[in-house]
Amino acid sequence: MAEKFQEPVVDQIYTLNLGPQHPSTHGVLRVLLDLDGEFIVKADPVIGYGHRGHEKMGENRTYKQFMPNSSRMDYLSGMIYNHGYVLAVEKMAGIQVPERAQHIRVICSELNRISSHLLWFGTYVMDLGGFTPFLYAFDDRERILDILDRVSGSRLTYSYCRFGGVSRDVDVEFIEMTRAFVKRLRSRWSDYHNLVTKNIIFIHRTRDVGVITKEQASQYGVSGPNLRACGIGYDVRKAEPYENYDQFDFEIPIGEKGDALDRYKVRLEEMEQSCRIIEQALDKLPKGPVMAEKVPANVKPPKGDLYFAFESARGLTGYYLVSDGATTPYRLHIRVPSFGNLHVLVEVLKGTLMADAISILGSVDVVIPEIDR
Amino acid sequence: MGNGVGSEWIRLIVGLVVVLAFSQLNALFLVWLERKVAGHIQLRPGPKEVGPFGLLQTIVDGIKLVGKELITPRPADRKLFMVAPVLVFMPVLVGFLVLPFGPDMIIRDMNIGVLLVFAFSTFGVLAILAGGWASNNKYALLGAVRSVAQNIAYEIPLLLSVMSVVLMVNSMTFSQIVNSQQSIWFIFLQPVAGLIYLICATAETNRAPFDIPEAESELVAGFHTEYTGMRFGLFFLAEYTNMFIVSAVATSLFFGGWQGPFGFSLGIPGVVWFLVKTYVLIFVIMWVRWTFPRIRFDQLMNFSWKVMIPLSLANLLVTAVVIKLI
Numbered sequence: 001m002a003e004k005f006q007e008p009v010v011d012q013i014y015t016l017n018l019g020p021q022h023p024s025t026h027g028v029l030r031v032l033l034d035l036d037g038e039f040i041v042k043a044d045p046v047i048g049y050g051h052r053g054h055e056k057m058g059e060n061r062t063y064k065q066f067m068p069n070s071s072r073m074d075y076l077s078g079m080i081y082n083h084g085y086v087l088a089v090e091k092m093a094g095i096q097v098p099e100r101a102q103h104i105r106v107i108c109s110e111l112n113r114i115s116s117h118l119l120w121f122g123t124y125v126m127d128l129g130g131f132t133p134f135l136y137a138f139d140d141r142e143r144i145l146d147i148l149d150r151v152s153g154s155r156l157t158y159s160y161c162r163f164g165g166v167s168r169d170v171d172v173e174f175i176e177m178t179r180a181f182v183k184r185l186r187s188r189w190s191d192y193h194n195l196v197t198k199n200i201i202f203i204h205r206t207r208d209v210g211v212i213t214k215e216q217a218s219q220y221g222v223s224g225p226n227l228r229a230c231g232i233g234y235d236v237r238k239a240e241p242y243e244n245y246d247q248f249d250f251e252i253p254i255g256e257k258g259d260a261l262d263r264y265k266v267r268l269e270e271m272e273q274s275c276r277i278i279e280q281a282l283d284k285l286p287k288g289p290v291m292a293e294k295v296p297a298n299v300k301p302p303k304g305d306l307y308f309a310f311e312s313a314r315g316l317t318g319y320y321l322v323s324d325g326a327t328t329p330y331r332l333h334i335r336v337p338s339f340g341n342l343h344v345l346v347e348v349l350k351g352t353l354m355a356d357a358i359s360i361l362g363s364v365d366v367v368i369p370e371i372d373r
Numbered sequence: 374m375g376n377g378v379g380s381e382w383i384r385l386i387v388g389l390v391v392v393l394a395f396s397q398l399n400a401l402f403l404v405w406l407e408r409k410v411a412g413h414i415q416l417r418p419g420p421k422e423v424g425p426f427g428l429l430q431t432i433v434d435g436i437k438l439v440g441k442e443l444i445t446p447r448p449a450d451r452k453l454f455m456v457a458p459v460l461v462f463m464p465v466l467v468g469f470l471v472l473p474f475g476p477d478m479i480i481r482d483m484n485i486g487v488l489l490v491f492a493f494s495t496f497g498v499l500a501i502l503a504g505g506w507a508s509n510n511k512y513a514l515l516g517a518v519r520s521v522a523q524n525i526a527y528e529i530p531l532l533l534s535v536m537s538v539v540l541m542v543n544s545m546t547f548s549q550i551v552n553s554q555q556s557i558w559f560i561f562l563q564p565v566a567g568l569i570y571l572i573c574a575t576a577e578t579n580r581a582p583f584d585i586p587e588a589e590s591e592l593v594a595g596f597h598t599e600y601t602g603m604r605f606g607l608f609f610l611a612e613y614t615n616m617f618i619v620s621a622v623a624t625s626l627f628f629g630g631w632q633g634p635f636g637f638s639l640g641i642p643g644v645v646w647f648l649v650k651t652y653v654l655i656f657v658i659m660w661v662r663w664t665f666p667r668i669r670f671d672q673l674m675n676f677s678w679k680v681m682i683p684l685s686l687a688n689l690l691v692t693a694v695v696i697k698l699i
Contacts, residue, residue, distance in 0.1 A: 022593060128666040131411070132663050195664070201667070204672055355585075
């Protein structure tokens, strides 16, 4: 017996099933972690728990009927997804949109982006154990939901855009509320920085944690703030401007190392840039109709296919539409950013600590229903 | 103080009853206070529906907990699983025996008082390990193992910082330690030790930012993942009672116990001074919890072994040298 104790302990690798009901996997993600003590040897994300068949649904519905589905894939950037879908169909069917509607769409999309990033900020810091910033962020996010609720009648699944415009015009109060919100959010930055960004514990938990290299990012198709944190300044709004994003003056914040701290900083800076876009759009907001005239009740795009990319809060998102000339698409495919953003973690999580796994998982900001769709 | 064996027994029994009642009420109050403090820090009112200022909320929650089914997972070690919550509460009760609430309000003023409190508070870790192990759940086990490692790491600087006070007084009796702070509190003479004590005490009680054993974002609920009903409630109450004890010990060791500041008692009874200081310290611990994120486990260990222990050793050495010179 005594000799047995002298033998070195054989490395025992055990599997920990993280999720799908774990409090920090944000939805129904399941990760199978092979652990050696608290170090991760292998991480294997299992997806598909939230599969609802949106793509198949698209084949059985008219273009218009698919509209509500569009904001239910990534429930945090429903407005942007809705916006992107409408743009794709408009481009295919050749529908012109009045300028006022374009501006309103951009304002709402950017508000949605801020609300998504605010939610990410709150939940990420909560993943790291700080509960208070979560409620601060939700307090701010609530104002955006109020604003969007006023124009679209919904807090999360908006379906506000229509082919050829938007469903309702905005009023003076919307403009005032939005301006007040932008002002309020700017006054909150110092709170956020004092509470989180400058916190020594927060910095130690995020600096050099979960580094995604440029090579890994391009291999796995990482996009959005995660890609920009690696130092690649790719943003669809700048690279291939859609709607009227080319009329606005805004910057694409980029990081240096691609660690969790960079991703955090990029997202915070993006909120500020979104504020700038909103302000400019509000200043320029032209008068006129918000719906194009002569939009057919049932859109029938000509035969052919089209891929349309836009920037959601999580990154490069695309609709691929194949039309056979009927009122329903022959095929509707969606490229979601979270898929690449999640699967790069297979590489990144190797050799990190279990505690960091949660931090890294939170920092890439994945929305699982978007992957499963 | 007793003048016979009989009165000593009566004194002990009365003391135990008072301690039991006080520790339960105090824990309920602290849970309420925590939720109120958290609420106000987080821009919300906290509990306010049940009773005045929501004071009865925790009692109602306690009744709810008692009503819950006690689930024992099938693969669990049944006996150990059931014993652990009781085991976690026992040592915190013992700690009350030597706490100096006032000049005449110490149940047993032992000559090893300081040692006794810390010896028994270490027992709590054993219960946590037992609970985590008996649950037969990977998250619970991870939480328990972390808890043991953390407690060992923080016990050392904690005791070393306490030792520098004991060296100055030359006694481990709580009443003597408090009495020697009549003119000046030890926090002014031993600021480093005081700071180390407060940090380590936070870690000892598994409070944020050192709440690794129950890090809910990683380990679901840590060692008490599988516990339901009042068994969970006992772990919960023990945590809050533990918080009271470490704050009370800090009050007696560094903040003058029942004494007023700089010898001015202002006609306020000692016990009031003592409780006020203790609750202020508890408030600070809560304040920290709701402001900071959590430290990572390895960073926590590094912080203890590479910063806290050398610092407390140096502090002890300096104290010893200065005492020898004077």
